[in-house]
Amino acid sequence: MSGLHRHTGSTCLLDEACADHACLHPPLERGGLIQRLDPRSRVLAAVSFALLVVALSHLPTLAVAVALAVVAAVLARLEVGTTLRRLLALEGFMVLALMMLPFTVPGDPLFTVGGLEASRQGAVQALVILLKANAVVLMVLALVGSMDTVTLGQALRRLGAPEKLVQLYLFTVRYLDVLHREYRRLRTAMRARAFTMRSNRHTWTSIGYLFGMLMVRSVERSERIVAAMRCRGFDGTFPSLETPTRFQRPDGLFALASLAGMVMLMTIESL
Incomplete structure (x- = not known):
């Protein structure tokens, strides 16, 4: 029995580790030309495009900006249904x-x-406003939304973003999913006890207990995480085993194309 218990415990730890890895590395869209570029160039292009589009004010220019965002989405091979749901x-x-x-x-x-x-x-x-929002969101989805969480964090770090900000981003993405799973577990337990939502005092009290327990379990989980990180000698940085990418010829061509597109938008706006 003790051997079975140790085996079961190891399986649970492996399952949790796999869940953590799946959260930090979510499944991406099918690879396209955009995915072959250096993450830093994609982040810089998305930020530059967003700042430029926000400064535009004429409908023809914004229509061209939306067209450029659609082209980027096609090159990134974004899933049509998922992208439309996000835009809706x-x-x-x-x-x-x-x-x-x-x-x-x-x-x-x-x-x-x-x-x-x-x-x-x-x-x-x-x-x-509608055209601006759709152009910016679609371009961000094409250039940044097709990255996994760790890749984006590494790109921000290599671009000079504060280390603490990058760590906060990684922890937030990871543990928002953990809190969501814990919330679903508590809601399943409530439904198993035949709880149904109604507009009465019992319902509001139960919802209050639900969020209270969620906060309590969040604090307990955070204490266990801090203890585990200290046991592993966490020094304030996340070392990466991946080889840092370098700017290559496709990144240079992409930078030229991005610059040409933004110059075209500014020219149309001035005319």
Whole structure:
């Protein structure tokens, strides 16, 4: 029995280690041309594109920016269904503000709904915001969203990001998933006891206990993690066994193409 117990315990530890590795290295989209580039060049291109698009204000320029983002998504071979769901989530978050803008921005009347006049300037501003958000999000998904967590953290570190910020990012991504799994485990236990959501005092009390237990278990888990890291001699850095990538010819071509695209956007904006 003791041998079986040791074997079972080892299996549990291996399962947890595999779960940790799967969280830090999520499955990526099918490899495309974008995935062959140095992660640093992809991060720099995404940040530069986002800053430029935010500064644009004309609809033709923003339409070209969206087209460039679509081209990048095609080169990255993003999953169409997943990408559309993410964009729809963005639109759902912005829909209320975009619907209110035509009625709150003064300008030339465009149409009337229930005695409220919608202005042409407000409609244009709403469209500008919509195009900006979609262009930036789609480009970030294509260039950065197709990286795994560790690769992005290493790229940020090599670009000069503060070490503590990189570690905070890695820990946040890792343990948000842990908290989510713990929450699902507690909710399953509640459903096994025939708990159903209702608008009464018992439901609100149970939900309070749920989040209280989640916080308690989070604190306990963090204490175990700190103890485990100290036992392994954690010195404040995450050593990597992977060979650092270097800028190569494809990265230079990608940098030139990115620069040409941004120059084209600035030219269209000035015209």
